Amino acid sequence: xxxxxxxxxxxxxxxVLKGVSLRIETGEVVVILGASxxxxxxxxxxxxxxxxxxxxxxxxxxxxxEFSKAKKKDILEMRRKTAFVFQNYNxxxxxxxxxxxxxxxxxxxxxxxxxxxxxxxxALDKVGLSNRYAYxxxxxxxxxxxxxxxxxxxxxxxxxxxFDEPTSALDPELIGETLKLLKQVAREGITMIVVTxxxxxxxxxxxxxxxxxxxxxxxxxxxxxxxxxPQGRENAAIPAPHSAGIRVLHLGLENxxxxxxxxxxxxxxxxxxxxxxxxxIVIENHLIREIIDGECSxxxxxxxxDAANKTVxxxxxxxxxxxxxxxxxxxxxxxxxxxxxRSVRFARDMLLRGFTTVRDAGGLVYGLKKNIDDGYxxxxxxxxxxxxxxxxxxxGDIRASHxxxxxxxxxxxxxxxxxxKASLSDGVSEVLKSVRENLFLGASQIKMMAGGxxxxxxxxxxxxxxxxxxxxxxxxxxxxxxxxxxxxxYTPKSMQRAAKAGVRSFExxxxxxxxxxxxxxxxGIWVMPGPQFGRAHKVPASSSAMTKKGELVRRGEAQATxxxxxxxxxxxxxxxxxxxxxxxxxxxxxxxxxFKKRFGSLKGLIAATxxxxxxxxxxxxxxxxxxxxxxxxxxxAFADLLIVDGNPVEDLDVLADRSRIQLIMxxxxxxKNTLSAKP
Amino acid sequence: MLPSQITQFNxxxxxxxxxxxxxxxxxxxxxxxxxSFFSTTMIxxxxxxxxxxxxxxxxxxxxxxxxxxGQTFRRIIFPQLMLVLLPGLTGTVIGMTKAxxxxxxxxxxxxxxxxxxFANTAYCFFEAYLAAALVxxxxxxxxxxxxxxxxxxxxxxxxxxx
Numbered sequence: 001x002x003x004x005x006x007x008x009x010x011x012x013x014x015x016v017l018k019g020v021s022l023r024i025e026t027g028e029v030v031v032i033l034g035a036s037x038x039x040x041x042x043x044x045x046x047x048x049x050x051x052x053x054x055x056x057x058x059x060x061x062x063x064x065x066e067f068s069k070a071k072k073k074d075i076l077e078m079r080r081k082t083a084f085v086f087q088n089y090n091x092x093x094x095x096x097x098x099x100x101x102x103x104x105x106x107x108x109x110x111x112x113x114x115x116x117x118x119x120x121x122x123a124l125d126k127v128g129l130s131n132r133y134a135y136x137x138x139x140x141x142x143x144x145x146x147x148x149x150x151x152x153x154x155x156x157x158x159x160x161x162x163f164d165e166p167t168s169a170l171d172p173e174l175i176g177e178t179l180k181l182l183k184q185v186a187r188e189g190i191t192m193i194v195v196t197x198x199x200x201x202x203x204x205x206x207x208x209x210x211x212x213x214x215x216x217x218x219x220x221x222x223x224x225x226x227x228x229x230p231q232g233r234e235n236a237a238i239p240a241p242h243s244a245g246i247r248v249l250h251l252g253l254e255n256x257x258x259x260x261x262x263x264x265x266x267x268x269x270x271x272x273x274x275x276x277x278x279x280x281i282v283i284e285n286h287l288i289r290e291i292i293d294g295e296c297s298x299x300x301x302x303x304x305x306d307a308a309n310k311t312v313x314x315x316x317x318x319x320x321x322x323x324x325x326x327x328x329x330x331x332x333x334x335x336x337x338x339x340x341x342r343s344v345r346f347a348r349d350m351l352l353r354g355f356t357t358v359r360d361a362g363g364l365v366y367g368l369k370k371n372i373d374d375g376y377x378x379x380x381x382x383x384x385x386x387x388x389x390x391x392x393x394x395x396g397d398i399r400a401s402h403x404x405x406x407x408x409x410x411x412x413x414x415x416x417x418x419x420x421k422a423s424l425s426d427g428v429s430e431v432l433k434s435v436r437e438n439l440f441l442g443a444s445q446i447k448m449m450a451g452g453x454x455x456x457x458x459x460x461x462x463x464x465x466x467x468x469x470x471x472x473x474x475x476x477x478x479x480x481x482x483x484x485x486x487x488x489x490y491t492p493k494s495m496q497r498a499a500k501a502g503v504r505s506f507e508x509x510x511x512x513x514x515x516x517x518x519x520x521x522x523x524g525i526w527v528m529p530g531p532q533f534g535r536a537h538k539v540p541a542s543s544s545a546m547t548k549k550g551e552l553v554r555r556g557e558a559q560a561t562x563x564x565x566x567x568x569x570x571x572x573x574x575x576x577x578x579x580x581x582x583x584x585x586x587x588x589x590x591x592x593x594x595f596k597k598r599f600g601s602l603k604g605l606i607a608a609t610x611x612x613x614x615x616x617x618x619x620x621x622x623x624x625x626x627x628x629x630x631x632x633x634x635x636x637a638f639a640d641l642l643i644v645d646g647n648p649v650e651d652l653d654v655l656a657d658r659s660r661i662q663l664i665m666x667x668x669x670x671x672k673n674t675l676s677a678k679p
Numbered sequence: 680m681l682p683s684q685i686t687q688f689n690x691x692x693x694x695x696x697x698x699x700x701x702x703x704x705x706x707x708x709x710x711x712x713x714x715s716f717f718s719t720t721m722i723x724x725x726x727x728x729x730x731x732x733x734x735x736x737x738x739x740x741x742x743x744x745x746x747x748x749g750q751t752f753r754r755i756i757f758p759q760l761m762l763v764l765l766p767g768l769t770g771t772v773i774g775m776t777k778a779x780x781x782x783x784x785x786x787x788x789x790x791x792x793x794x795x796x797f798a799n800t801a802y803c804f805f806e807a808y809l810a811a812a813l814v815x816x817x818x819x820x821x822x823x824x825x826x827x828x829x830x831x832x833x834x835x836x837x838x839x840x841x
Binding site: 048049050079084086091095104107108109156 | 734736737739740741742743744745746747750754755758759762833
């Protein structure tokens, strides 16, 4: 039991604590909330005698000490009953993680060294740092340092652990892991006093919440009471008791969007087959703040969505689309402005199918992307390549007949407005110019045609396009801008050359052989193994040459599937959506059936979620969506998610049925919601 | 020393009934005293800077796990202090070594002046300066070596603190 009565503390003339009294029972978790400057940290520091209070008494267990009369011996005794976790970790810089933890045991508590080591190792194992014993603080990340600090406090087995804003010095993505650890500590029955701004932690874990304002505890109660209505002291400066929102204003957290709660959800995080059952997803400021196991009081949220135990998955991604690829079977006959306008609808339809992020593999997407990101249009997030880089007579040289001139200025050579999709470039200096032109427009990766393709007339599938020097130049120019190259290719020869040049993503890659598969595995190159040929959303074969090429590719598919499985090549979900919008509508989701058949449900789903997250990391600072993670559901991810009736981890066919995708959210905005609709 | 101060000292010593007189004090001790007095100021500034470089959090963390003031200093602060202090300290000591040549003003013969004494008789100034330089250099190297070794030992496996 810990009791403090009537604590006063002034710094000079400024009175920070004006008579605070608290009583905390053993095993309780108390969270102290309050605006900056309300005295909560000072209170905590007084309990640990890091500040000497002017007046008041402190009782821990059987011992009572009056603050103003505390002698050195008393202070030491009280300190040895408590432990403190600091905002800035404050690990001993000259000691390893293990020594940090043993220090208090061996020196202050006189525990024999061998016992101390054993206990310290257990404590570090518990906080997940069993492989970091010998690391010095400067070699650990902030989150790891804070975990060591928590271990250092827990190992002392004190009567109470005091936490002073343990997460506020951490990066957002590290906050989650630290809070999780705090919850774990709380569950072990250790008495804790926590000063924090993490409201969700307070509402989930605390037995008691205390509000401080201007040096006094204005309110005290269970989190469920506190978050719903203030009670008690009428004279305190608390606004009328009817909404949680007002309370929050009172805390100085105004203007923060209090967010969305999705409850009763079974979460697929984009990586693991096991769903997190009955979880609650907390969304704040377009990001997933945290995912909590179990119930969470919805009272403080603006919107509460009941997922009714359906599956929540990350928004789908398609790693290979052409949003402005021409929306007609005869793409050559369309003007640039016509294509641009059509792509608007194309993008919107794609979002409404559940694809919240796509990688555009070439085309005029600058304006489309900008308008979507600015909120003028509805559509998925786009990782644009802009024009693809192709050589004369390459797959991207889409002249319809020998009668057409190669246009050297305007239409084909620039990625600017007049380039529809191709940058026709030969030689190192030309490819460099094309790559950089795309980077100028904000390309998040570079698309290169490295071999023959089906839907072009004058380049047989077997052709290898671009010399090694040209490929090197393209890859290096991209790498200098922090990004990577994706290459269209089918044959081993193309793939081996591209692998040598450092291409990071192979598109199609259908005709791979054993040796090439091994090379891909060694280099860790991403493979987008779609689309299955014969999916009619490609431009229909308009010549016998195209039909023949298509046949050739189709025959390689079974072997490619086998090799991808055998060498566990990392795959991405991609559909190559372009052309006729009606066809794409039929097929884009339906391709999940094919991925299921080829790679199984789990792998197919990860290819469209978690793997895309890994892929976005290749784009580094050229990534247009750096603020959040894409393709995963965890703290720090964008609030891009779907609620699906059925479990696609077990049966990917679920996604092929769009009526079962009942809610589509992108950037915390709901675009489709049929959750409550009667079937 | 000025004659008046000398008489004052002698009078003072006589009054106290001490047998000591100015002429009894070896100039070597005076030189040592003067040099120490001078370097105290330098070294204390070094130590002050090093102490300031250690964050308050290190003390607080030590107190919070129950260490006494003495334990905190010995086990947490001192090792970190030395790491910051050593490079500056090494420099100061090397500087002091060179400053020893000033003791000629008191009539104490040191390395440089010992060499010059010889040079004056043998007319080989270049050799004398060279020899003295080599000796200084050797001293500096030894001091530096000791400093570096101590630094390495303290930093064991740890990156230098920013």
